[in-house]
Amino acid sequence: MAAREPASLPEDPAARQRPRVETPPPHYWRRWTQDAKDEATTMASGKPPAGSDLPAKAKATATTAKGGPPEDAAESPYRILIVEDDRTQALFAQSVLHGAGMKAEVQMQPEGVIDAIQRFDPDLILMDLHMPGLDGMRLTSLIRQQPQFQLLPIVFLTGDPDPERQFEVLESGADDFLTKPIRPRHLIAAVSNRIQRTRAQLRQPAPQANAMLRSHPETGLATRGWLLQQVDQALQESTVGGLFFVEIASALGLRERYGYAAFERLMSQAGSCLARIGAPAPVARLNDNSFLTLMRDLDESGLDQHAQRLRAGLAEQAFTVRDEEQVQLRSAVGYTALSIGFEGAGPALEATERSALQARLHSEGVAAYVPPSDTEAQERMALLEGQLELAYQPIVAVAGNEQAQYQVLLRLRQPDGTLLSAGQVVPAAEASGRIADLDQQVMEHALDMIAQRNASGTPLRLFVSQSPRTLAREVFAEWLLQTIAARSIDGTSVVIDLRLGDALIHSVTLAEFCRRLMGAGVQFCLSQFEPGPEADALLNQLPLGYVRMAARFAGAHADAQLRDQLRGVIDQAHRLGLQVIGQQIEDPQAAAAMWMGGIDYIQGNLVHSVGTDLDFDFQNAVL
Structure with missing residues (x-):
């Protein structure tokens, strides 16, 4: 692995001695803050502003007693992360911003930008367009996929004069672009x-902690x-009445084709459309491509018709x-239907989500949740009565590797001795709503095994499958x-399997x-992979x-078309730094x-049975 440049470039001591064309006075950055009138008083008293002794990162989390933004949000110097692979350009921008009283850090490796954002907590990112490996637009899209970074200002600094390229920059999720070469005063002002505008929004009073915000301030949806x-x-x-779960199809393909910003506008329009169709029923956006709406006082005989109306109106x-x-x-x-008798909103939401999965398989695109009968429920509960057992299958490197690693396979031994597979x-x-408990048991067994092997001097890596419903739980x-x-485990010894x-x-x-x-250090594996526009996009997004x-x-050895498809996936994965x-x-x-196609690892009965x-x-495995 190539050595990385340091995340922050030190200021050149000699540069401090060289005169600059424009040298802003101390506290120059305060010209753009709304509380600049207090500057004279602060400087005259010799006392630092309130909250100035807080760590820089605290401004992102500290809150006032009233639940508002951090008190030092308007006091601390502006923080800019410069993403630029050209050292000369990076030093120029950093020197100009430092001279204006701002804090500027340089990140020259695109792969380290997410970590740098989390550590440095910038107010703004100054992004270069053309960088080797991962260009600025793709990097911006990756940043925007992180929910906590969606409002972080990103400004491009580029010498590309092409208006179409500048348009693409904005479509990728950037807020603005500046053209090189740029005068220092222009850079500082921009x-x-x-x-300043972003901080002004943060200073707006937040709702009371105990008050539930009814509508989203930007979309108007619930x-x-x-x-x-x-x-x-x-x-x-x-x-x-009824609860309706609406899932927009091909979401990943739409985002990949049009970019994050355009996709967000499209989903906002879709939400507004659903609200008009179902008015006066409230509509809320659940995640990137799904919506939830509650229709009260609607006879159950009309639920299917309402679902059809939502889908048709959107189409x-x-x-x-x-x-x-x-x-x-x-x-x-x-x-x-609400009359089924759910214990709360959580089980009702899960039921509608499960019915939406069924709707994807139906030509009409609509499906109702059908609760299991008492007999079915008892049978399912009976399946879960027994002793958890884990089985393992080696995952062996084709090119040879001493790393011991296994796929963990779930088994359940019932009281009568019957051994049930994970598929059952x-x-x-x-x-039955017990998947989170089952997943946690499997994971705990796996972690115990890793800890035992570490203690014995024979470390290993385990691939463990988990349900998305489990991973969505904050407590998990x-x-x-x-x-x-607590077990002093190296996180890289755990790989969580995510089914495609x-x-x-x-x-x-x-x-x-x-x-x-x-x-x-925990790693992740996308399992059961089938190539396609949405699946291919997912390789970039997770x-x-x-x-x-x-x-x-x-x-693939018996099917030329399948063999070519396999090679295409392997090539794509390797370009992204993934192992197959x-x-x-x-x-x-x-x-x-598999070997001819460039595969990295194989598992199966040819290597070793479960x-x-x-x-x-x-160490001595020969394929």
């Missing part, structure tokens, strides 16, 4: 004015929390994306981080979970380390085709 509160109330009052509307280009949106709508147990756990992420720390079908639906939730766990191909690719695993390899011909032992000899 950066400061943008930060907030997710408020709407779920209404669902709880409707269930307590035994109100008739008939032409949405303008950019210039004069228009698109029409497809969707799947799942719904449930997981659906039953999901249907906290538990996993605490458990890894789940990741396509829960991309935003999973991205947030991955971001939290990356700090501990912080993955591995891709496991779908089982059908094990037959071929699974269910049963014979030498299949292994040879078992309960962890004694495979990786």
Whole structure:
């Protein structure tokens, strides 16, 4: 791995001695703050502004007693992260901003930008357009995919005079662009004015902590929390009506084609359209491409008709994306009657989401939630009664590697001795609402095994599958981080498997979970991979380390078209720095085709069958 440049370039001592054409006076940055009138008093008294002794990062989290923005938000110097691979250009911008009393840090490696943002907590990013490996527009799209960075100002500094390219810059999610060469005074003013507006928004009083915000201030749609509160109330009052889950199709493809900013505008238009169709029922946006709406006082016989109306009305509307280009949106709508008797909004929401998954499989795109019968529920609960057992299968490097690593496979031993596979147990756990408990048990067993092997001097890496419903729980992420720390486990020894079908639906939730766990070194694998526009886009959007191909690719040796498709996926993954695993390899011909395609790892009965032992000899493995 090539050595990285330091995240922050030190100021050149000699540069301080050289006269500059424009040297702003001390505290020059205060010219753009609204409280600049207090500067004379502050300087005369010799006392620092209130809150100035707080760490820089505290301004992002500290709050006043009234729940407003941090008191030092308007006092601290502006903080700018300069993303520029040209050292001369970076030093120039950093010197100009330092001279204006701002704090500027340089990041020359695009791969380190997300970490630098989290550590430096900038008010604004000054982004170069052309950089090797990951250009500014792609990097901006990756930044915008992080929910906490969606409002962070990004200004491009580019010498590209092409108006079309400048338009593409804005479409990628940037707020503005500046053209090189730029005069220092212009750079200072452009950066400061943008930060001033952002800080002014942060100074707006926040709602009281105990008050539920009813509508989103920008879109006018209901907030997710408020709407779920209404669902709880409707269930307590035994109100008739229904809850509807609307999922926009091909969301990842739309985002990849039009960029983050255009995609967000499109989803905002879609939400407004749904609100008009279903008025006066409230509509809330759940995540990047799904909406929830509650229809009270509607007879259950009309629920299906209402779901059809939502889907048809959305499909008939032409949405303008950019210039004069228009698109029409497809969707799947799942719904449930409130009279089923859910214990709260959570189970009702899960039921509508499950029905939306069914709606994707129906030609009409609409499906109702059908609760399991008592017999079915008892059968599912009976499946979960037993002793958890884990089995393992080696994942072996084609080029040879001493790293011991295994796929963890769930098994459940029932009282009568019957051994159930994950394919039988997981659906039953999901249907009965016990999947989070099951996932946590599996993960805890895996972490215990890693800790035991570390203590014995035989470390290993385990690939562990988890449900997106489990990963969406805040308490699970906290538990996993605490458990890894308590057992002194190297996070890189844990790889969480994310199934492609789940990741396509829960991309935003999973991205947030991955971001939290990356700090501990935990890695992620996208399993059951099938190439396609949405799946290919997902490779860029999740912080993955591995891709496991779908089982059908094990037959690539007998199908030229499948073999070419496999090579295409492997090439794409390698360009993104990902390693590829071929699974269910049963014979030498299949292994040879994988090897010829450039696969990194294989697993299957050709290498070693599934078992309960962890004694495979990786050092002397010959494929």
